[in-house]
Amino acid sequence: MVESLELIGLSFLASLGFAIIFQVRGKFLLIAGAGGALVRTVYIICQMFIPYRILYAGLAAMAAAIFAEIVSTKKNTPATVFLYPFIIPLIPADLIYYTIGGLILGETNTFVENGIDCLLALLGISIGFVVASTISHYIRKFALSKEGA
Amino acid sequence: MRDIDYIIDFAAHFGRELLFAGANLERANNTMERICKTYSLHEVSIFSLSSNITLSAKTADGETHIRQVSVPGPAIHLTKLTKLSRLANKVCEEAPEPKKLQDMLYEAIMVPSYGTWIDMGAFVLAITCLCRIFGGNWQELVVTALVTVMAYWISRPLRRANLNRIIINITNMFAAASVFFFTTWINFTSDIMCMLTAISLMFIPGVPLVNSMRNILCGNEMNGILEFLKVVLETLTICLGVFIAYALFGRWYTW
Numbered sequence: 001m002v003e004s005l006e007l008i009g010l011s012f013l014a015s016l017g018f019a020i021i022f023q024v025r026g027k028f029l030l031i032a033g034a035g036g037a038l039v040r041t042v043y044i045i046c047q048m049f050i051p052y053r054i055l056y057a058g059l060a061a062m063a064a065a066i067f068a069e070i071v072s073t074k075k076n077t078p079a080t081v082f083l084y085p086f087i088i089p090l091i092p093a094d095l096i097y098y099t100i101g102g103l104i105l106g107e108t109n110t111f112v113e114n115g116i117d118c119l120l121a122l123l124g125i126s127i128g129f130v131v132a133s134t135i136s137h138y139i140r141k142f143a144l145s146k147e148g149a
Numbered sequence: 150m151r152d153i154d155y156i157i158d159f160a161a162h163f164g165r166e167l168l169f170a171g172a173n174l175e176r177a178n179n180t181m182e183r184i185c186k187t188y189s190l191h192e193v194s195i196f197s198l199s200s201n202i203t204l205s206a207k208t209a210d211g212e213t214h215i216r217q218v219s220v221p222g223p224a225i226h227l228t229k230l231t232k233l234s235r236l237a238n239k240v241c242e243e244a245p246e247p248k249k250l251q252d253m254l255y256e257a258i259m260v261p262s263y264g265t266w267i268d269m270g271a272f273v274l275a276i277t278c279l280c281r282i283f284g285g286n287w288q289e290l291v292v293t294a295l296v297t298v299m300a301y302w303i304s305r306p307l308r309r310a311n312l313n314r315i316i317i318n319i320t321n322m323f324a325a326a327s328v329f330f331f332t333t334w335i336n337f338t339s340d341i342m343c344m345l346t347a348i349s350l351m352f353i354p355g356v357p358l359v360n361s362m363r364n365i366l367c368g369n370e371m372n373g374i375l376e377f378l379k380v381v382l383e384t385l386t387i388c389l390g391v392f393i394a395y396a397l398f399g400r401w402y403t404w
Contacts, residue, residue, distance in 0.1 A: 006281075007282060010278040010279075010281050010282050011278075011282065012273070013274055013278045014274075014275045014278040014279050014282070016274070016275075017271045017272065017273075017274035017276075017278065018271070018275050019227075019274025020263060020267060020268070020270075020271035020274075021225075021268065021271050021272060022171070022225045022227045023225070023226040023227055023228050023229070023260075023262055024228060025197070025228050028227075042228060045171045053305070055391060058255065058281065075177045076235070077231045077234065078172070078176065078230055078231065078232060080171065080172060080173065080176070080227070081227040081230060081231055084171065084225065084227065084356050086277075087355065087356070087359055088350075089282070090352065091350065091351050091355040091358070091359070092346070093279070093283070093346045093349060094283060094342075094346055096346075096349065096384065097342060097345060097346040097349065097354060100349075100384075100387065100388040100391060103388055103389060104391065104392045104395060122358065122359065122362050125359055125362070126247070126359060126363045126366050127363035127366065128363075129363055130363060130366050130367060135274065
């Protein structure tokens with residue numbers, strides 16, 4: 001529990017740091033950090049129940065995209081502004097590292113296994129984004145048509 | 150210059166600024182199309198890659214106009230992206246006089262950036278937190294923070310000199326990995342994995358990596374594949390930097 005809370009706090013700070021690197025300003029910085037913490041929370045919870053990285057990474061990405069869409073609608077900004085700092089905790093750097101290690105040492109099995117896992121994790125994240133942005137696109141369309149009627 | 154020239158110039162340059170600030174292709178294409186349609190241009194055709202945009206549109210009297218602009222490598226600036234997005238909405242709602250468009254665009258892209266020290270502090274904060282997430286202890290955090298500062302100062306002049314990212318990545322990862330091998334050799338640190346993984350996130354193009362997969366899934370396959378190959382190439386250069394350090398100093402450390 002303490003370890004999970006520490007991870008969530010660290011993800012908040014990491015996303016905040018990347019938000020500054022990406023030139024986000026003002027109160028949006030706190031939202032960026034909160035998004036990083038939220039993504040980590042979803043990631044940890046999903047990891048407990050789902051054994052496949054493609055799925056729990058995808059669900060965390062979906063949470064990130066939905067949160068980004070909600071905040072961007074309220075703040076009248078593009079969702080990308082929040083999404084980029086949110087996804088930093090999701091990038092499978094450990095798998096990239098092991099893939100590189102396998103390549104350097106000529107360990108074909110390590111390279112192939114981690115390389116495939118890395119691609120699947122990236123695919124999961126992308127699918128999560130696409131599903132969430134498609135859903136929010138239709139919700140927005142539905143809301144607009146209701147307003148028009 | 151005629152009105153149509155102002156409009157089509159503005160739309161093409163707007164797309165370029167969007168991509169340069171970190172927008173994805175779909176967004177840039179949609180915005181350019183919306184701008185053209187606001188000024189009653191039709192048969193709008195856009196061919197865009199992350200490095201190039203070709204835009205053509207027809208006026209009411211059947212004249213076709215084409216613009217091609219190159220896009221510099223992205224320098225993600227999310228505040229600029231927000232300003233550009235608001236400008237696009239304003240232009241599409243109010244359709245201002247075409248002569249004023251370039252000035253409006255110029256005003257939107259003139260956004261201040263954080264100073265050097267804040268920028269460097271943000272890198273140190275983010276990379277050190279990631280090192281902790283990957284399991285680093287306090288010694289490893291200290292070394293990672295110092296190496297982040299070092300990498301920041303190494304890459305700054307290289308970026309200013311407009312050197313290729315390949316060279317920047319190899320140089321930085323070689324320097325970082327050498328320090329990590331050394332600190333592990335003198336028994337100050339023990340887990341090289343957490344430090345290398347964290348520092349590589351400073352150079353792994355994470356956002357383009359996710360965007361490339363997204364492009365492939367969303368029907369922009371050609372750009373997605375090109376972008377993915379670019380990312381893989383850049384990641385391989387990180388690997389090459391580590392490999393050179395390992396070849397020279399690897400005896401200090403058992404992987």
